[in-house]
Amino acid sequence: MPSEFHRIRRLPPYVFAEVNTAKARARAGGEDIIDLGMGNPDSATPPHIVAKLVEAVQDPRTHRYSTSKGIAGLRRALAAYYRRRFDVALDPESEVIATLGSKEGLANLAAAITSPGDTILVPNPSYPIHQFGFIIAGAAVRSIPATPDEEMLRALDRAVRHSGPKPTALIVNFPSNPTAYLAELDFYREIVAFARQHEIFVMSDLAYAEIYFGDRAPPSILQVPGAKEIAVEFTSLSKTYSMPGWRMGFAAGNARLITALARMKSYLDYGAFTPIQVAATAALNGPQDCVAEMRALYRERRDVLVRGLRSAGWDVPSPEGSMFAWAPIPPRFAALGSLEFSKQLLARAKVAVAPGIGFGEHGEGFVRIALVENTHRLRQAVRNIRHFLAADNAGPAEPQLAEVAR
Ligand SMILES: Cc1ncc(COP(=O)(O)O)c(C=O)c1O
Numbered sequence: 001m002p003s004e005f006h007r008i009r010r011l012p013p014y015v016f017a018e019v020n021t022a023k024a025r026a027r028a029g030g031e032d033i034i035d036l037g038m039g040n041p042d043s044a045t046p047p048h049i050v051a052k053l054v055e056a057v058q059d060p061r062t063h064r065y066s067t068s069k070g071i072a073g074l075r076r077a078l079a080a081y082y083r084r085r086f087d088v089a090l091d092p093e094s095e096v097i098a099t100l101g102s103k104e105g106l107a108n109l110a111a112a113i114t115s116p117g118d119t120i121l122v123p124n125p126s127y128p129i130h131q132f133g134f135i136i137a138g139a140a141v142r143s144i145p146a147t148p149d150e151e152m153l154r155a156l157d158r159a160v161r162h163s164g165p166k167p168t169a170l171i172v173n174f175p176s177n178p179t180a181y182l183a184e185l186d187f188y189r190e191i192v193a194f195a196r197q198h199e200i201f202v203m204s205d206l207a208y209a210e211i212y213f214g215d216r217a218p219p220s221i222l223q224v225p226g227a228k229e230i231a232v233e234f235t236s237l238s239k240t241y242s243m244p245g246w247r248m249g250f251a252a253g254n255a256r257l258i259t260a261l262a263r264m265k266s267y268l269d270y271g272a273f274t275p276i277q278v279a280a281t282a283a284l285n286g287p288q289d290c291v292a293e294m295r296a297l298y299r300e301r302r303d304v305l306v307r308g309l310r311s312a313g314w315d316v317p318s319p320e321g322s323m324f325a326w327a328p329i330p331p332r333f334a335a336l337g338s339l340e341f342s343k344q345l346l347a348r349a350k351v352a353v354a355p356g357i358g359f360g361e362h363g364e365g366f367v368r369i370a371l372v373e374n375t376h377r378l379r380q381a382v383r384n385i386r387h388f389l390a391a392d393n394a395g396p397a398e399p400q401l402a403e404v405a406r
Pocket of ligand 1: 039100101102103104127173176177205207208235236237238244247248249
């Protein structure tokens with residue numbers, strides 16, 4: 001028997017697990033930890049969506065197996081959203097599929113299209129499934145910069161010239177988790193031109209399509225003419241309607257990729273519970289003021305957090321989208337690295353954040369702070385961090401606290 005399974009060997013223990021364990025231990029010891037670690041939306045799902053679920057579940061016909069690619073009304077609702085929001089036409093039959101959250105879709109599409117040894121281009125740092133979906137599928141990942149600019153484009157150019165075998169797919173994710181970077185449509189034009197020229201598939205993760213704070217809403221890569229020849233895009237209800245636990249997402253775009261994902265899923269699942277799909281349809285087709293309210297909520301939190309941290313002497317860039325601040329470790333603590341700094345924040349400021357190294361080696365030097373507690377708690381977090389940063393002996397954690405942080 002193998003001492004470790006081949007696939008499991010390729011999945012390093014989740015770096016976040018270390019901070020999570022320390023957090024759980026601190027809480028068990030009675031500490032009040034302000035948890036800005038995981039990107040887990042804390043607001044309730046809007047009541048009209050919950051009401052639709054309750055109504056649908058009363059009908060026993062909804063208790064049967066559903067369909068793995070999603071009920072037709074839901075796929076039509078997603079196509080209508082793309083029409084309304086991006087002026088993009090999608091055929092709900094061949095160009096849209098519902099997924100059990102976008103994470104499931106990303107992983108299963110990776111499995112569907114990958115041959116062992118394929119080269120895949122993934123930004124670093126990035127949301128872990130972007131690379132690990134392909135690693136699980138047996139691909140080799142080549143890291144590219146995470147900035148939507150010339151640097152990424154130059155890296156793509158080098159990648160096609162120097163990778164063997166030639167890359168088959170590229171991931172993009174804007175607004176980005178963890179960096180909160182946004183991309184312009186012009187950038188997507190360059191990506192689409194490049195991918196078409198080199199016959200590379202593009203998987204765009206647009207999970208934060210509706211979480212933005214400036215005047216311009218994030219574009220979709222599918223707005224670029226010809227994008228459907230090579231691209232699929234993943235969207236999600238998790239953040240837009242605060243439905244993370246419902247597990248409802250979508251892939252839309254290139255019909256060949258959608259068909260491949262549909263085939264894969266037809267072997268793996270029967271789709272989300274039908275009442276969830278009915279409620280998801282109501283979310284997309286119903287009143288959208290709840291989405292504007294969600295944006296306003298995250299924006300207010302962003303302002304409280306960023307202003308507070310800046311006034312405490314921590315110069316954190318203000319994110320223009322997503323639900324994260326991507327914060328460079330203050331210079332005085334930089335030598336600690338992101339994991340140790342996160343542990344110290346937990347032990348000494350009672351604030352949990354995600355260490356940048358958990359998103360890839362180029363995430364080192366940063367921590368990701370999620371806007372998932374209310375403004376009252378964020379102010380408390382800022383006060384705690386202010387004291388931590390101001391402490392004279394801001395060196396290693398005190399022994400008993402170091403124990404908590406281990
Ligand atoms: C960039 C990004 N993509 C996908 C997901 C997964 O979302 P879902 O709940 O739709 O699986 C997340 C969740 O945090 C995310 O940050």
